[in-house]
Amino acid sequence: MITLAKAINAGLRKSLEKDSHVLLMGEDIGKLGGVFRVTEGLQADFGTERVVDTPLAESGILGTAIGLALRGYRPVCEIQFDGFVYPAFDQITSQLSKMHARALGKVNLPIVVRIPYGGGIGAVEHHSESNEAYFAHTAGLRIVTCSNPEDAYWMIQQAIDSDDPVIFFEPKRRYWDKADINMEAPSLDLHSAKVLQEGTDLTLITYGPSVRTCLEARRVAETEGKSLEVIDLRSLSPLDLEPVFASIEKTGHGVIVHEAPTFLGMGAELSAQITQECFYSLEAPILRVGGYNVPYPPARIEDHYLPDVDRILDAVDRSFEF
Amino acid sequence: MAQERLVQLLTPEGERVEDPEYSIEISTEELKALYRDLVMVRRFDVEATALQRQGELGLWAQSLGQEAAQVGSGRALEQGDYAFPTYREHGVAWCKGVDPVQLLGMFRGVNHGGWDPNENGFQLYTIVIGAQTLHATGYAMGLMRDKSDRAVIAYFGDGASSQGDVNEAFVFASVFQAPVVFFCQNNQWAISQPIEGQTRVPLYRRASGFGFPGIRVDGNDVLAVLAVTREALAKVRRGEGPTFIEAFTYRMGAHTTSDDPSRYRLASDLEVWKLKDPIERVKVHLARTGQADSVFFAEVNAQAEEMAATLRAKIIGMPDPDPDEMFAHVYAEPHAPLAREREEFKNYLASFVDQP
Numbered sequence: 174m175i176t177l178a179k180a181i182n183a184g185l186r187k188s189l190e191k192d193s194h195v196l197l198m199g200e201d202i203g204k205l206g207g208v209f210r211v212t213e214g215l216q217a218d219f220g221t222e223r224v225v226d227t228p229l230a231e232s233g234i235l236g237t238a239i240g241l242a243l244r245g246y247r248p249v250c251e252i253q254f255d256g257f258v259y260p261a262f263d264q265i266t267s268q269l270s271k272m273h274a275r276a277l278g279k280v281n282l283p284i285v286v287r288i289p290y291g292g293g294i295g296a297v298e299h300h301s302e303s304n305e306a307y308f309a310h311t312a313g314l315r316i317v318t319c320s321n322p323e324d325a326y327w328m329i330q331q332a333i334d335s336d337d338p339v340i341f342f343e344p345k346r347r348y349w350d351k352a353d354i355n356m357e358a359p360s361l362d363l364h365s366a367k368v369l370q371e372g373t374d375l376t377l378i379t380y381g382p383s384v385r386t387c388l389e390a391r392r393v394a395e396t397e398g399k400s401l402e403v404i405d406l407r408s409l410s411p412l413d414l415e416p417v418f419a420s421i422e423k424t425g426h427g428v429i430v431h432e433a434p435t436f437l438g439m440g441a442e443l444s445a446q447i448t449q450e451c452f453y454s455l456e457a458p459i460l461r462v463g464g465y466n467v468p469y470p471p472a473r474i475e476d477h478y479l480p481d482v483d484r485i486l487d488a489v490d491r492s493f494e495f
Numbered sequence: 496m497a498q499e500r501l502v503q504l505l506t507p508e509g510e511r512v513e514d515p516e517y518s519i520e521i522s523t524e525e526l527k528a529l530y531r532d533l534v535m536v537r538r539f540d541v542e543a544t545a546l547q548r549q550g551e552l553g554l555w556a557q558s559l560g561q562e563a564a565q566v567g568s569g570r571a572l573e574q575g576d577y578a579f580p581t582y583r584e585h586g587v588a589w590c591k592g593v594d595p596v597q598l599l600g601m602f603r604g605v606n607h608g609g610w611d612p613n614e615n616g617f618q619l620y621t622i623v624i625g626a627q628t629l630h631a632t633g634y635a636m637g638l639m640r641d642k643s644d645r646a647v648i649a650y651f652g653d654g655a656s657s658q659g660d661v662n663e664a665f666v667f668a669s670v671f672q673a674p675v676v677f678f679c680q681n682n683q684w685a686i687s688q689p690i691e692g693q694t695r696v697p698l699y700r701r702a703s704g705f706g707f708p709g710i711r712v713d714g715n716d717v718l719a720v721l722a723v724t725r726e727a728l729a730k731v732r733r734g735e736g737p738t739f740i741e742a743f744t745y746r747m748g749a750h751t752t753s754d755d756p757s758r759y760r761l762a763s764d765l766e767v768w769k770l771k772d773p774i775e776r777v778k779v780h781l782a783r784t785g786q787a788d789s790v791f792f793a794e795v796n797a798q799a800e801e802m803a804a805t806l807r808a809k810i811i812g813m814p815d816p817d818p819d820e821m822f823a824h825v826y827a828e829p830h831a832p833l834a835r836e837r838e839e840f841k842n843y844l845a846s847f848v849d850q851p
Contacts, residue, residue, distance in 0.1 A: 230666060230667070236630055237633030240637065241637045273825070278827070279610075364831075
């Protein structure tokens with residue numbers, strides 16, 4: 174059994190061992206091992222040149238990573254918390270994402286940006302946000318998110334292997350989830366969605382920290398005689414929607430679950446594409462369960478903001494009643 | 496305030512003067528080559544401006560007046576050194592051997608750059624102000640890891656000195672002692688904002704607060720710029736960390752061809768700076784010392800005219816890209832949804848073709 178955080182650590186270690194051009198950079202990732210200990214022990218084993226404690230400046234981290242990538246390195250940048258990535262927004266969305274295209278393909282920027290994201294850990298503000306849609310909206314970036322230790326282990330290595338920039342969202346409240354994992358070979362490529370549990374009545378489409386919540390909702394629904402299929406998208410850009418379309422054509426009902434505000438969130442895009450591809454199979458409109466269109470609320474009331482089993486099942490009921 | 500130190504080796508009147516710290520040994524051939532560079536770079540800029548006025552370019556950012564800062568620093572670079580420009584370093588591009596035609600693609604609107612940065616060690620132009628200084632610092636950090644003796648030079652302007660990225664670049668370069676020279680062309684204007692609107696202290700003095708030396712050089716004196724930049728590059732090669740160079744110059748033209756400086760600055764200021772022209776002083780010096788004669792000057796002018804004519808022909812003949820090209824290089828690796836969108840776009844375009 175290994176936690177999700179330890180699985181990322183093991184994946185990073187593998188990549189550092191495999192390719193001497195891989196280097197980690199970020200705030201407090203060395204001796205401390207990162208605020209979530211994801212990089213624990215790596216500086217001791219690989220040295221300060223390859224596991225770099227940077228000054229406290231996110232744009233600086235991303236900007237210098239771009240320079241290192243131009244020199245042939247494969248930097249893996251840690252952003253300490255979701256809400257701290259905005260100082261690096263220009264470097265990610267205007268510089269990193271576009272440079273390959275601006276050079277007409279003559280340079281690659283194989284950079285991974287690791288961002289612990291999402292709420293549910295009782296944190297102060299700026300520590301609980303789900304800002305994946307900002308980045309998924311930017312051409313030139315690849316956006317992925319793991320939901321379990323095995324995916325965490327393989328996806329981080331696949332992200333580092335990618336010649337394109339990858340934003341790697343880590344579900345921080347699932348860092349301590351444990352599982353046995355297969356370390357022999359990856360079962361999927363980086364950008365494939367996965368049907369986690371099959372069902373016949375309705376499709377739950379989700380990713381990241383909400384996957385576990387959806388699996389719990391499925392169990393509860395089962396006791397009420399409803400069969401829900403659960404799909405973990407894993408990749409938010411590009412989207413792998415074939416399994417989603419196939420599922421909706423089977424169930425006719427779909428509910429999308431994510432922590433980010435539903436307004437212009439991933440669910441809006443998913444809903445539009447499902448409606449376009451599966452219009453005649455739908456028995457009800459695609460429904461969304463997500464954060465409200467408010468700043469992330471204070472920790473004492475965050476449980477009301479985050480999608481939980483009850484809110485998911487409420488949406489499931491509404492879909493069936495339609 | 497005390498008179499600020501300004502490194503100068505060639506006065507506006509074309510007289511060689513000594514500096515207590517910096518000196519330069521330069522042969523007649525080298526000096527003539529610098530003169531040729533300056534003339535070519537100005538002629539290129541004049542031609543590009545004309546091409547914009549005639550509708551062949553969408554926009555042009557003139558380098559007029561900054562030729563010495565760019566040629567002096569550009570010629571200080573050695574093979575393998577890497578330059579990170581703004582969007583105005585046409586003179587540096589010239590020194591680095593980038594085809595001038597390639598520089599104009601983005602201003603014509605056929606691409607967003609397109610040259611291979613690694614071919615000449617000249618990164619793509621960067622329009623977001625100051626962002627490239629961090630790229631330069633990162634590249635320099637890479638050089639350190641490779642135990643390379645190459646150096647990096649990061650170009651930016653006085654306006655950029657207010658940007659967070661530039662200040663973060665100073666911090667990173669200083670902390671990691673990265674082999675990067677920060678070359679600031681203080682041309683006195685960030686579009687309409689004068690230097691007083693950016694700083695209360697001379698820019699070069701900011702460097703000491705970051706922990707590395709700063710020096711102000713007459714940015715219109717190609718010899719002084721060359722000497723100061725060479726020394727700064729030698730220092731970074733020796734592993735002594737970054738240097739800040741403030742090249743004190745003047746933007747003789749508009750910010751870009753869309754700008755109208757008459758709305759915010761006095762024509763008389765321009766007249767004062769015309770007397771400090773970076774090319775004229777080299778010409779006067781060459782002539783007065785007998786190192787060059789009218790035949791040489793005519794030959795350089797003819798060469799510049801020929802370059803301009805060739806450039807004009809190539810720009811006017813530059814085809815628009817296939818619209819489908821916008822999909823071509825978004826990702827390095829396959830991307831299924833984008834490939835589908837591209838196919839849909841092709842089919843849409845094909846639907847307009849008349850059927851036989």
